[in-house]
Amino acid sequence: NAGVMQNPRHLVRRRGQEARLRCSPMKGHSHVYWYRQLPEEGLKFMVYLQKENIIDESGMPKERFSAEFPKEGPSILRIQQVVRGDSAAYFCASSLNQETGGEAFFGQGTRLTVV
Amino acid sequence: KNQVEQSPQSLIILEGKNCTLQCNYTVSPFSNLRWYKQDTGRGPVSLTIMTFSENTKSNGRYTATLDADTKQSSLHITASQLSDSASYICVVSGTGGGNKLTFGTGTQLKVEL
Numbered sequence A: 001n002a003g004v005m006q007n008p009r010h011l012v013r014r015r016g017q018e019a020r021l022r023c024s025p026m027k028g029h030s031h032v033y034w035y036r037q038l039p040e041e042g043l044k045f046m047v048y049l050q051k052e053n054i055i056d057e058s059g060m061p062k063e064r065f066s067a068e069f070p071k072e073g074p075s076i077l078r079i080q081q082v083v084r085g086d087s088a089a090y091f092c093a094s095s096l097n098q099e100t101g102g103e104a105f106f107g108q109g110t111r112l113t114v115v
Numbered sequence B: 001k002n003q004v005e006q007s008p009q010s011l012i013i014l015e016g017k018n019c020t021l022q023c024n025y026t027v028s029p030f031s032n033l034r035w036y037k038q039d040t041g042r043g044p045v046s047l048t049i050m051t052f053s054e055n056t057k058s059n060g061r062y063t064a065t066l067d068a069d070t071k072q073s074s075l076h077i078t079a080s081q082l083s084d085s086a087s088y089i090c091v092v093s094g095t096g097g098g099n100k101l102t103f104g105t106g107t108q109l110k111v112e113l
Helices: none
Strands: A005-007 A010-013 A019-024 A031-037 A044-050 A053-056 A065-068 A075-079 A088-095 A110-114 B004-007 B010-014 B019-025 B032-038 B045-051 B056-059 B062-067 B072-077 B086-093 B101-103 B107-112
Touching (some): A010 A019, A019 A110, B010 B019, B045 B072
Antiparallel strands (some): A031 A044, A031 A088, B019 B072, B032 B045, B062 B072
């Protein structure tokens, strides 16, 4: 049973381009969470999705950022017109259920660098 | 505002020695507290999860304690190894799932020969 898979591991984009980050949850997990980690800072929650539904996007910037988790395929975090401040590590986690005791398993992250 | 504060920010110890990392939190409501290990360039990996009623939990050389009254937790590492060098992150969960996690900034531990 493979863990949470994220790709690409590293992504370089020029200012104004689009970045697409992919996350395949662990087999059987239907809950996906995206977090952002800036240098020297803790992970910050961005968005929580279940299949075809956004449950909580309270941590996501209102503009340029979007996320989806289609019925088939990985979850996608999309950043349009990237700026230097978007440079960070983006982590995806998945869990079997949404119960408070449920453990979230993290992927290896995608490191986005905007030049 | 929900906050998780960790100390020390960084720590260097010799191989074989023990160390204790601290975590104070103000998250409310409280559901559980987790300690994660994050190696450089990798995702966090769970070490322990403790609920309100648990005072201590061990995982090999890692022992976590929780005082829900004072809202403090510690992670004790025994007989440290070079591979323990990593960031140790305290994470507190409110009611809900992964969208209700508040992360500390971590303690950067370095184990040297």
